[in-house]
Amino acid sequence: MTILVTGSIGKISSRVASQLQSLSLPILVATRRSPSSIPFPAVTFDWVDKSTYEAPFKHDISAVFIVPPEIQEPAPYVNAFIDVAIAHGVKKYVLNAGTSAAKDGPFVGPVWSYLDTLATSKNIEFAVLRPTWFNENFSELQHQQTIKESSVFYSAAEDGKMPFIGADDIAAAGVAFLAGQKPYENKDHVLLGPQLLTHDEVAKVFSEALGREIRHERKDMQGMVKQYESVGLNALYANFLPYLEVTASQGSQEELFVAGLDETEKLLGRKGINFKDWVQREKSKGYWG
Ligand SMILES: NC(=O)c1ccc[n+]([C@@H]2O[C@H](COP(=O)([O-])OP(=O)(O)OC[C@H]3O[C@@H](n4cnc5c(N)ncnc54)[C@H](OP(=O)(O)O)[C@@H]3O)[C@@H](O)[C@H]2O)c1
Known part of the structure; x- marks a missing residue:
């Protein structure tokens, strides 16, 4: 099978x-x-x-x-x-x-x-x-190139708090069902990381881990569409992600976290990796210079 x-x-x-x-x-x-x-x-x-x-x-x-x-x-x-x-x-x-x-x-x-x-x-x-938003957006997707080349990343998320989650943990949640470790319940499962961070706080985590200043620069939605087009996102994502960042600035991700809707620990039998530990784990792999 x-x-x-x-x-x-x-x-x-x-x-x-x-x-x-x-x-x-x-x-x-x-x-x-x-x-x-x-x-x-x-x-x-x-x-x-x-x-x-x-x-x-x-x-x-x-x-x-x-x-x-x-x-x-x-x-x-x-x-x-x-x-x-x-x-x-x-x-x-x-x-x-x-x-x-x-x-x-x-x-x-x-x-x-x-x-x-x-x-x-x-x-x-x-x-x-x-x-929710993947940690890997900073290593494999929209923010990787600008962090590596210019020590900056951009968003329209303002001070929105996000419970960033690791791709390994998302995959493990899927595997829990596919491998028969958890029964299918014919429903959805919200998956969040263990800690809420603003993008400014993310920049601080990177600065400390990489030993150089990494900045978060704020742009409006239109500015972000152009930014994401410039790093090669397709039109669908270049337009959709800035919209989602604005909803995050309005509390969309924080609300899920505060409401206790996360099922990551229930499905994995452990907490997901936190962002700081993830940056430490990934920092020698060359994503960020
Ligand atoms: N990034 C985030 O923060 C985030 C947060 C929540 C949800 N999501 C969702 O997660 C999903 C993306 O997952 P991901 O990041 O793992 O994807 P990904 O890294 O972008 O990979 C998707 C893969 O799908 C394959 N693909 C694309 N079009 C295809 C087609 N027509 N037929 C067959 N294969 C095709 C491509 O592989 P090949 O070219 O090799 O075939 C591509 O590598 C999206 O639905 C996104 O909305 C993302």
Whole structure:
């Protein structure tokens, strides 16, 4: 029985794949890249090319980890693939979403609501992961380049407090379901880090760890769209992330933390890594110079 991991060797999927492998569970990673170029058993797969949907099922797939494609409306593709997986007898699904996701909302909302319907009509089981902002935004995504090159990062988050979470911990939450360590409850799971930090406080953590001043510079939403375009984010994310930063400045992430909605410790059996320890762990890897 093989677990299909979509999302290629992206931030969460690469960690899900390697954690499942270390539990000796068979995996198959779905990727647009050449399968031989990635360090896992892999199959060619493109969410927006339905001719690639059958190939994974040459293997005996028992569960699917879903990272939707970065397009405005992924549901028509993802739901069509779920139909194919169900036709092949797959009953277990873990969907990677975010704290802003809602079952009746846009983007992944229609995937979540479809899984919800299928839990009744087709007896499938599912979990929706709703992680907050990743620590890895500072090492693998929008802030890495400017920290390395100019000792600065930018945001529209102002003094919004965020419970940054490590990608290893998000992956471990998914693995808890995929590996059968936790029962599926057919619901969403908010995943937050153990500590609230503003972006100014993040800059201080970096300054202390790296031994040079790292600054957080504030920009408005339009300024951030341009900033994110300049570091290569696609149009969807260059526009969406600044909007989410503004909602964080208004307390969206702090509210989840204060309300005690985090399920990370419950799913992992331990607390997630805190941001300071994460920076210490990662600082010799060359991300930040
Ligand atoms: N960053 C954050 O703070 C944050 C917070 C909460 C939620 N999220 C959510 O997390 C998700 C992103 O996860 P991530 O950061 O692990 O992703 P990621 O690192 O961006 O990787 C996603 C992978 O998906 C693959 N992919 C893209 N389009 C595809 C397509 N059409 N068909 C097949 N594969 C495709 C790409 O791999 P190949 O090119 O190799 O195929 C890519 O490496 C997003 O849905 C985001 O909204 C992010």
